[in-house]
Amino acid sequence: MVDDIAIYVGLDVSKEKIAVGLAEAGRKGEVRYYGETANRADAVRKLAEKLAGCHGRLCFCYEAGPTGYGLYRQLSGLGHECLVVAPSLVPVRPVLQVKTDRRDAVVLAALLRAGELSSIWVPAEMHEAMRDLCRARETTVSDLRRARQHLLSFLLEHGRVFEGRSHWSKAHRNRLAAQRFDHRAQQIAMEEYIHSIEQIEERRDRLTRQMVELLPNWSLNPVVEAIQALRGVAQISAVTLVSEIGDFRRLSNPRQFMAWLGLN
Numbered sequence: 001m002v003d004d005i006a007i008y009v010g011l012d013v014s015k016e017k018i019a020v021g022l023a024e025a026g027r028k029g030e031v032r033y034y035g036e037t038a039n040r041a042d043a044v045r046k047l048a049e050k051l052a053g054c055h056g057r058l059c060f061c062y063e064a065g066p067t068g069y070g071l072y073r074q075l076s077g078l079g080h081e082c083l084v085v086a087p088s089l090v091p092v093r094p095v096l097q098v099k100t101d102r103r104d105a106v107v108l109a110a111l112l113r114a115g116e117l118s119s120i121w122v123p124a125e126m127h128e129a130m131r132d133l134c135r136a137r138e139t140t141v142s143d144l145r146r147a148r149q150h151l152l153s154f155l156l157e158h159g160r161v162f163e164g165r166s167h168w169s170k171a172h173r174n175r176l177a178a179q180r181f182d183h184r185a186q187q188i189a190m191e192e193y194i195h196s197i198e199q200i201e202e203r204r205d206r207l208t209r210q211m212v213e214l215l216p217n218w219s220l221n222p223v224v225e226a227i228q229a230l231r232g233v234a235q236i237s238a239v240t241l242v243s244e245i246g247d248f249r250r251l252s253n254p255r256q257f258m259a260w261l262g263l264n
Contacts, residue, residue: 005081006056010108012101013039013062013071020047021105023113024055031110033102039067041074048078061112061119063087069122083112083119091116121250130211130218131243137207138240144200151193155179158186211239223248 007029010021020034037043051058060075061083075082091111111117123131148168155161160179164171176194181187212235215221220242227238251257 005059007051007058008109008113009034009051009058009060010105010110010112011060011062011071012105012108013065013067014101015039015067017101018044018047018062018071019101019105021102021107021109022051023106023109025113029113031106031113033106036101039071041070044071044074045078048075048080052080059083059112061085061108061117063090063108064120069128072122073125083117084122085117086120089118121246123246124219126218127220127243127246130214130220130239133207133211133214134240134243137204137211137236140200140204140207144197144204147193147197147200151176151190151197154190154193208236211236215239220246 005025007025008023010023012019012021016039017036018039019036021032022034023029023031037047048058048060057080059081062071062085064084064086069084072082072084085108090108093107108117152167158181162172162175164175166172179190181190215224215235218224224235224238224242227233227241228235233241245251245260248257251260
């Protein structure tokens with residue numbers, strides 16, 4: 001962080017509004033609540049211009065959340081320093097029993113001035129786009145898993161158990177196509193389960209093809225190819241892994257990597 005910061009700005013960001021807290025430079029600088037502004041690009045630009053005109057060089061921070069990184073990119077594009085921090089890494093004071101947007105913004109500003117906040121890695125726009133595509137495919141795979149389980153549970157309820165080697169093989173699908181129920185309602189239910197599975201499979205395959213088509217234009221494509229040298233890591237798995245991790249250099253050792261994966 002640069003040394004000529006005049007004021008530190010904590011932002012508590014919600015869907016429609018942004019609460020703003022200020023902490024003036026220096027150990028004894030005033031810490032106060034500034035007010036609220038709309039969570040729109042034009043309102044944020046006016047806020048930054050007004051604060052810069054009154055105080056000089058600014059440093060912003062806000063917690064990562066569902067609103068994404070658009071605010072970070074806008075403030076950085078305006079020439080201001082901005083940190084995005086993980087909510088789990090923000091120090092919590094026991095005396096603060098009630099959390100409000102106003103109080104959170106002021107606390108963020110004070111912690112930022114004290115140097116107690118650590119910024120997270122923010123992906124580039126292309127990287128974030130690839131990650132969104134990978135997550136869309138992962139969501140589809142989860143939907144497919146649930147849809148298949150619904151069908152299997154329905155068949156088990158009526159004593160239709162497949163005794164072959166594996167589900168969703170060619171033999172299993174032929175067995176499904178041959179199933180008939182005496183009651184029309186049950187037949188319709190089974191056919192709709194199967195139709196839902198086929199639709200989700202088509203969506204999964206479509207997303208997979210789009211991932212592969214976009215891969216050559218991604219700056220991290222060489223990393224994806226390198227990851228595939230590991231045993232058991234195919235192309236789609238490599239793309240998903242790289243899209244989530246991003247810059248491997250931010251993980252300084254294998255222990256951090258395993259902790260990030262949740263395997264420690």
